[in-house]
Amino acid sequence: MQLPEFSPTCILPPGFRAAGVHAGIKTDPQCFDMTLLVSDVPETVAAGMFTTNRIQAAPVKMDIAKLKSGKARAILINSGNANACTGPQGVRDAEEMAQRTAEALGLHVDEVLVSSTGGIGKPMRMDPIRKGIELLVPRLSAGGAEDAAQGILTTDTRPKMCTTTFDIEGHSARISGFCKGAGMIEPNMATMLSYIFTDAVVEAPALRAALKTAVDNSFNKISIDGDTSTNDSVICLANGQAGHSPLQPGHPDWDTFQTALNGVLFDLAMKIVWDGEGMTKFIELRAEGAASNAEADKALRSVANSFLVKTGLAGTYPAWSRMLDVLGYCGVEIDPDRISIYYDDLPMLVESVPGQADAEKVKALLHSNRYTVTLNLGTGGPGKAVLYTCDCTEEYVRINMF
């Protein structure tokens, strides 16, 4: 199958409109802080995946309940406050956001989802939210996705968007989307906020299955700092306007759809790592020779979430030695005498003996902004995994102190 092409913008499929505005939640009037997404098609199918954190923000709980219907028409999003750890008042605030949006759009409140992102543990200020809804509705347009992608950002330095097109039964269909996320990112399920739009014809159960597959291979394979947020949400709306027969597993073009969806989510997830708070280096971590895939994954998450590994990656410290240290305490099966670690194709450690790589080549690699680290755990087992992460710099600390 030919891989689809992905463009770094968000061109909404026919039947969707979007807007983003500055409503006054953030102090900088240049910063958009609210976004509204609407499907004009009454029977729009919706699926979502949400944080696995047992502490869930008020809008997450609400969205999970509403999405049991498999349908949604609109999503209101604010940045600047996550409405998490906000108690019963936070629940009332999320409900008011949905209610006011439904009234302004002429929809039923059950068709309106809400997302919030920003600081946690602070009460919502509802005045700018109410004003924002009034500003957003008249600005909704088919070309509004870039504004919408701006309105959901927090510590992100840029919007993260993706669009791809593909053919189903000779009908052209599209998947596009955008996301945000730069810190409090360890995906164990979705991560951060991501909105995906498609005009493909697909029923809710099939859309849920496709979304889970795509999330498992994208947002669940990245880690910025090991913290699973209270607000992670990936929501996909499918308005069925492409005109082909309904997609489901077994449909001759199902793989085409799944591949396109996987690609859009993977592209967005990589954009999150590349915009990780304070990051200067993109690191692809690979494990092999583990007893199982689960052990390989556990080893990589432990390595990726070590303060010392991440700070070492930021500079020129031999971070591979700290990775070896982590492999020793992270609780997975290893053979301490048969571990190998490669930076790209440079052998830093071979069967637990270090120092066989060319020093000049290592130095050049450590000054590049992207490389792959392959860890062989030495058990001889078939387990392997991949995880995308980044380094940790002083800037990360500065961003998160206040």
Added chain:
Amino acid sequence: MQLPEFSPTCILPPGFRAAGVHAGIKTDPQCFDMTLLVSDVPETVAAGMFTTNRIQAAPVKMDIAKLKSGKARAILINSGNANACTGPQGVRDAEEMAQRTAEALGLHVDEVLVSSTGGIGKPMRMDPIRKGIELLVPRLSAGGAEDAAQGILTTDTRPKMCTTTFDIEGHSARISGFCKGAGMIEPNMATMLSYIFTDAVVEAPALRAALKTAVDNSFNKISIDGDTSTNDSVICLANGQAGHSPLQPGHPDWDTFQTALNGVLFDLAMKIVWDGEGMTKFIELRAEGAASNAEADKALRSVANSFLVKTGLAGTYPAWSRMLDVLGYCGVEIDPDRISIYYDDLPMLVESVPGQADAEKVKALLHSNRYTVTLNLGTGGPGKAVLYTCDCTEEYVRINMF
């Protein structure tokens, strides 16, 4: 029982000598980088606890093997290189260090332990080590412990020492010691390097038991950054010069000895937290209302090792909300609707409702350099735990980049 007093220096018990020198491992000639510790009593009892990391530095493996005898007479320590992740050459280097020290002191090589601390994954430079042994031997003295405490430091900003005295059967006895450690500190067993000296009369099995109890309540209750080192070692030498009958569980003064030993190790462990790399705040974390003590401990370690919690503690971000986030994903049983979090006696969250603490008092507390955070997990269970940790600042990152 009256608690003993602890003085912040290391006065060796009779029969011990120590020295510290600059041997040339570190570049700064003002920095001591080697230490030698000797007991002049032939039948000196020894016990040790070492890292639980499956990747163990060469000297750690050697010391564990030698301490099976329950005896040791000398310990050679270098800072500036941990001799970890150094392959077969590292093993040969550790053996040479013991052999040369044994020859210089007229001891059997099995009586000589070796510790190394510093960067990992770099080959040892043996020339300064050999020179250091020659420098150390003639400098050994009963008053040499402060020099010795200097010789083991790495990123520590100051030596960490403690001495206490107590009576056993009318005989005055002493426990003194020193330690180092500032980063790569999450004790799951000992942590860092610590050397303890006593003239109490105690056989090896009893000393091992007492040491384990003391380590579990001190070095195993601290975390700087969640990384368990390859080199952690706590070694206690008991030369039996105090003249009382041998101590063991059941001896009327056993509790006196255990309390004194506990106190010295706790004092040293707290000094490590107060000297954590880049730290500005000392945080005592307490969990209660957990299903079990093990669950309470797991929750606290997850909280203490969250990048976001630690960076928030460094500034004025409401870190309690990030702690709540961690409780939600760390895998312990909680009741999301009944969690309470106190900063000292200020209620930040009561039964999952925030915002009941006086804002001015909270502000004052966040600008202090020490407070206690109490997390009630809301299960109604009896589990509780304590952990001592610190914040994470930009300085931590700077220290660990190169």
